[in-house]
Amino acid sequence: MRPSIARALAASALAALPPIATADPFPGADHAAGADMHTRQCVDCHARKYGGEDGSAIYLRPDRRVTTPSALSQQLTACTTMLKLDLFPEDEHHLAGYLNTRYYRFE
Numbered sequence: 616m617r618p619s620i621a622r623a624l625a626a627s628a629l630a631a632l633p634p635i636a637t638a639d640p641f642p643g644a645d646h647a648a649g650a651d652m653h654t655r656q657c658v659d660c661h662a663r664k665y666g667g668e669d670g671s672a673i674y675l676r677p678d679r680r681v682t683t684p685s686a687l688s689q690q691l692t693a694c695t696t697m698l699k700l701d702l703f704p705e706d707e708h709h710l711a712g713y714l715n716t717r718y719y720r721f722e
């Protein structure tokens with residue numbers, strides 16, 4: 616079988632599968648938008664205080680505060696409120712989805 620045909624068959628087999636059920640705690644979050652906001656508004660301060668060039672140390676430290684999806688939402692809102700960022704709830708949702716996928720990995 617030619618490789619291109621094999622690929623096409625494999626792709627259609629995958630497409631025919633039912634979607635895998637995952638319990639994403641932040642469904643539909645726009646991770647690209649979250650990543651963008653995070654880079655612009657969150658990294659500097661976290662990196663200054665907790666290190667990690669990309670500001671990731673704060674999320675990965677052993678005694679991190681966030682241990683559940685709702686704690687993530689709460690802590691995130693605490694930061695945005697403290698900063699008076701006035702984000703829309705959708706934006707916080709995008710940020711939470713991004714941080715969860717990238718660091719916390721709650722299901």
Ligand code: HEC
Nearest residue numbers: 656657660661664673674679680681687690691694695710
């Ligand atoms: C002016 C500084 C500052 C900025 C800017 C900031 N934060 Fe924070 N953030 C903190 C501090 C300080 C903590 C640690 C709080 C603690 O441990 O008591 C924290 C903790 C967090 C945590 C919890 C980390 C853990 O321990 O698991 C999350 C999530 C978080 N911030 C999200 C955000 C997001 C999202 C933004 C950008 C919209 C942001 N923060 C911007 C200062 C900041």
